[in-house]
Amino acid sequence: MELLGPAPHDSSRQSRQNQGFSRGDFTIDFDERTAVCPAGRRSFEWWDQKHHRNNEPVVKVFFSAENCGPCPMQAQCTRPPTGRRGRGLTFLPRERHEALQAARNAQDTDGWKQRYATRAGVEGTISQASARPGYAAPAAATCPPPAWVMSSPPPRATSSASTGG
């Protein structure tokens, strides 16, 4: 079975504001533990960290202020650097990063859009049907209890409060 749904958007500030280079504009090289920016510069720091909100593993990289400061694309990319670090990027560890990228790429294809439109149509029909007066949701499937439950005597009360003298 395939779960079909849109991949989460890039949450970087640049992407949210639709301004400047977002995460997808950078090339991540997990083997070399480095990232290459749209200006062709390599990051100078790579950190395996935990996300401050959910404690999930993330990778954080930084480009040097030495590169970002004089970069002609700096205004499209990051704030003017003040310390030794310029643009920073946070992304998921390799396996999850690659899966997310693949999902984002797939959802740009016509085939994916057609399949998603089918799903949306089915969901719309179910939603309309279930909103009609008199609709009764199907009962949840139940399993019969296992045989040992049926053949065992009822449990004996062990609490002193329930012995009743």
Ligand code: SF4
């Ligand atoms: S500002 Fe830095 S990271 Fe951004 S494009 Fe320029 S050199 Fe690359």
